Amino acid sequence: MENDRLPARARLPQEDRQLDDDLLRQAERLVEDERSARDACAMEGGCGPADDAWEDDGLMPTLGARTADGPGRFGPFGGRYVPETLIPALDELEAAYGEASADPVFLTEIDALAAHYIGRPTPLYRARRLETEAGVGPIYLKREDLNHTGAHKINNTVGQALLAERMGKPRIIAETGAGQHGVATATACALFNLECVVYMGAEDVRRQALNVYRMRLLGAEVRPVHSGTRTLKDATNEALRDWVTNVGDTHYIIGSVVGPHPFPRIVRDFQAVIGREAKRQILEVEGRLPRTVVACVGGGSNAMGMFHAFVEDEDVALVGVEAAGEGLGTGRSSASLSEGRPGVLHGSLSYLLQDADGQISPAHSVAAGLDYPGVGPEHSFLRDSGRARYECVGDEAAARAFRILPRLEGIIPALETAHALAWAIEAGRRGEIEGPVAICLSGRGDKDAVHVAGLRGGAAREGRRE
Amino acid sequence: MPAHPLGPIRERFEKLAREGRTGFIPYVTAGYPSRVHTRQLLTGLVEAGADVIELGIPFSDPMADGPTIQRSSQGALAAGATVDMTLDLVGDLRSWSDIPIVIFSYLNPIYAQGIEDFLMLAADAGVNGILPTDLPVGADPDLEHQLRHSTLDLVRLVAPTTTPERVREIAAESEGFLYYIARTGVTGARSRLRRELAAEVSAVRSASYLPVAVGFGVSSPEHARAVARMADAVVVGSALVDSLDSEGVEGALRFARSLRAALDEGGTG
Numbered sequence: 245m246e247n248d249r250l251p252a253r254a255r256l257p258q259e260d261r262q263l264d265d266d267l268l269r270q271a272e273r274l275v276e277d278e279r280s281a282r283d284a285c286a287m288e289g290g291c292g293p294a295d296d297a298w299e300d301d302g303l304m305p306t307l308g309a310r311t312a313d314g315p316g317r318f319g320p321f322g323g324r325y326v327p328e329t330l331i332p333a334l335d336e337l338e339a340a341y342g343e344a345s346a347d348p349v350f351l352t353e354i355d356a357l358a359a360h361y362i363g364r365p366t367p368l369y370r371a372r373r374l375e376t377e378a379g380v381g382p383i384y385l386k387r388e389d390l391n392h393t394g395a396h397k398i399n400n401t402v403g404q405a406l407l408a409e410r411m412g413k414p415r416i417i418a419e420t421g422a423g424q425h426g427v428a429t430a431t432a433c434a435l436f437n438l439e440c441v442v443y444m445g446a447e448d449v450r451r452q453a454l455n456v457y458r459m460r461l462l463g464a465e466v467r468p469v470h471s472g473t474r475t476l477k478d479a480t481n482e483a484l485r486d487w488v489t490n491v492g493d494t495h496y497i498i499g500s501v502v503g504p505h506p507f508p509r510i511v512r513d514f515q516a517v518i519g520r521e522a523k524r525q526i527l528e529v530e531g532r533l534p535r536t537v538v539a540c541v542g543g544g545s546n547a548m549g550m551f552h553a554f555v556e557d558e559d560v561a562l563v564g565v566e567a568a569g570e571g572l573g574t575g576r577s578s579a580s581l582s583e584g585r586p587g588v589l590h591g592s593l594s595y596l597l598q599d600a601d602g603q604i605s606p607a608h609s610v611a612a613g614l615d616y617p618g619v620g621p622e623h624s625f626l627r628d629s630g631r632a633r634y635e636c637v638g639d640e641a642a643a644r645a646f647r648i649l650p651r652l653e654g655i656i657p658a659l660e661t662a663h664a665l666a667w668a669i670e671a672g673r674r675g676e677i678e679g680p681v682a683i684c685l686s687g688r689g690d691k692d693a694v695h696v697a698g699l700r701g702g703a704a705r706e707g708r709r710e
Numbered sequence: 711m712p713a714h715p716l717g718p719i720r721e722r723f724e725k726l727a728r729e730g731r732t733g734f735i736p737y738v739t740a741g742y743p744s745r746v747h748t749r750q751l752l753t754g755l756v757e758a759g760a761d762v763i764e765l766g767i768p769f770s771d772p773m774a775d776g777p778t779i780q781r782s783s784q785g786a787l788a789a790g791a792t793v794d795m796t797l798d799l800v801g802d803l804r805s806w807s808d809i810p811i812v813i814f815s816y817l818n819p820i821y822a823q824g825i826e827d828f829l830m831l832a833a834d835a836g837v838n839g840i841l842p843t844d845l846p847v848g849a850d851p852d853l854e855h856q857l858r859h860s861t862l863d864l865v866r867l868v869a870p871t872t873t874p875e876r877v878r879e880i881a882a883e884s885e886g887f888l889y890y891i892a893r894t895g896v897t898g899a900r901s902r903l904r905r906e907l908a909a910e911v912s913a914v915r916s917a918s919y920l921p922v923a924v925g926f927g928v929s930s931p932e933h934a935r936a937v938a939r940m941a942d943a944v945v946v947g948s949a950l951v952d953s954l955d956s957e958g959v960e961g962a963l964r965f966a967r968s969l970r971a972a973l974d975e976g977g978t979g
């Protein structure tokens with residue numbers, strides 16, 4: 245219905261017609277499939293949109309299966325570099341996930357939760373004033389901020405909580421940076437009546453006080469982590485230590501496409517709904533695929549979720565935007581793919597910020613959710629294979645974009661998301677990208693408002709004068 | 711022909727078996743609280759009757775370690791510890807002692823050196839074995855092959871959660887000895903050992919011809935005596951670091967001597 249607001253199929257250059265007609269037919273087929281599946285569901289008492297029924301797209305990884313050098317690998321990246329104690333739990337998880345993803349009951353349940361609890365499908369919104377600002381168009385925003393709890397993270401946590409329930413694990417642990425994954429995990433645990441412990445760096449507890457309160461309200465225990473750099477990497481270490489200790493009754497809901505196999509795949513699969521919907525929606529309104537797909541990259545889950553459906557569409561440029569923090573070369577960034585080297589952290593081989601001796605370098609970003617020295621192994625693979633490219637945006641540019649979007653579109657983006665927006669605006673102005681552009685609006689920015697106001701040293705007062 | 715057909719680690723265990731004694735394997739974080747301290751500690755540990763030294767390369771993100779070894783790792787890095795320095799310490803010790811030395815490390819510091827370079831430097835320094843915390847059997851067949859075909863022994867870990875089939879698989883892939891993790895969890899001193907430990911260790915021993923060392927949470931002479939009755943060797947790490955923190959090198963060595971004495975009383979012979 246939200247699509248009624250969107251323009252009809254845009255006029256295209258002649259040479260693109262054939263391709264676009266094909267795509268249009270593809271889109272019509274998708275819409276048709278969805279309609280007939282919905283009708284079928286209605287007779288059984290209702291379920292989610294059928295394009296999200298995973299049998300259709302197949303949960304099995306198209307990319308991994310074709311290119312992996314071994315089980316759980318994306319090219320050379322990924323793997324399972326963990327203490328021996330965790331191996332049986334990872335085997336159990338892999339088996340349980342394999343069964344669940346082939347079980348229509350599980351898939352139907354996920355679809356129903358997506359539709360009725362998370363609020364999917366999320367709109368694909370055409371941001372016309374942003375187009376003017378960026379000098380490129382059309383620009384579409386995939387509104388993951390409109391999910392329940394305000395970010396894409398819930399797509400993963402609801403899926404994994406359902407999986408944990410199926411495995412009979414009554415206790416859930418998670419790490420969180422911005423607090424969005426912690427809130428999404430606490431939410432899913434409340435829903436499934438699971439005990440929930442969230443590890444959060446002490447520095448992030450300070451930066452994201454609102455989310456700490458939300459987690460507690462949802463019944464989770466938040467444990468501040470004081471070791472190391474007191475941010476996401478250390479929270480992840482602490483969550484892994486908890487898992488090693490309590491592996492019998494505990495499932496670890498990891499928050500991004502990182503960690504040991506099968507986590508990068510499971511999280512990717514649960515997030516891939518973002519790109520699947522976006523693809524169908526853009527084909528419906530534009531009659532063609534986007535030229536450019538943009539998402540911010542912390543661990544890389546919203547980006548992987550957005551990219552996955554487009555990986556095989558080679559004309560679609562995939563752009564991941566990392567945090568440059570205070571700038572590349574300053575030692576104060578989170579740009580693992582731009583500045584890092586391959587290495588092993590938190591169970592997988594991937595690009596990492598590290599020194600010559602293999603010690604992990606502290607990451608920095610104004611956005612707590614990007615403040616991580618590693619990145620998901622599939623991104624490392626997409627980078628090296630050249631299928632995706634990775635750019636970065638610093639703290640200041642991100643904070644500027646954080647303030648631009650609310651005034652242009654009435655949408656307050658998360659600071660993490662603001663990195664993707666800032667890059668798209670700059671690249672548009674420089675004439676580097678072509679439309680249609682699809683940007684994953686991974687989360688909403690209420691949680692960041694106080695922090696950004698503080699950065700400006702009096703921005704709040706300024707705002708009042710205007 | 712190599713001087714020891716079984717390798718120095720196995721030779722040492724053979725000797726222990728002949729003497730009816732249980733091996734003592736202290737763990738030391740290289741460079742904590744400083745390089746000089748580590749050198750004194752290593753010298754003293756050899757004199758106190760250690761059978762194998764486990765020398766840890768400190769890592770910024772020790773996810774399998776509890777608070778004690780997190781602290782010693784961070785302290786060592788803050789004091790400037792590096793992989794080179796760790797190998798220098800091995801070289802120093804090797805200049806006067808033939809005690810087998812196993813490098814205990816997370817993968818990344820080694821990976822960053824380049825595996826081939828690291829293996830060459832380690833062998834030159836006199837390292838005899840390597841025990842990567844985060845390289846379980848089957849995780850990286852190429853890398854494991856490379857490590858197994860080096861002059862170093864690749865020591866593998868078995869956990870209480872490891873299935874019996876997997877224990878056999880690990881035993882077949884391990885060199886030097888098998889390291890049995892005494893509890894499901896991270897490293898750190900504990901007040902008691904688990905009741906099931908004896909039965910578990912006995913099951914592992916019957917699945918392998920390799921000697922079995924037990925570590926994680928072994929914290930006192932009483933624990934050491936109990937473990938001596940079930941295993942070929944005992945590894946003591948966090949408790950030793952704790953005594954180093956509270957009583958300095960001399961205190962840590964006093965503690966080491968008390969462990970040695972307890973093992974000799976409670977020995978398998």
Ligand SMILES: Cc1ncc(COP(=O)(O)O)c(C=O)c1O
Nearest residue numbers: 424500542543544545546613687
């Ligand atoms: C809104 C939002 N976007 C992006 C991220 C970064 O994570 P990822 O790269 O896994 O999507 C976070 C992490 O907390 C987030 O909250």
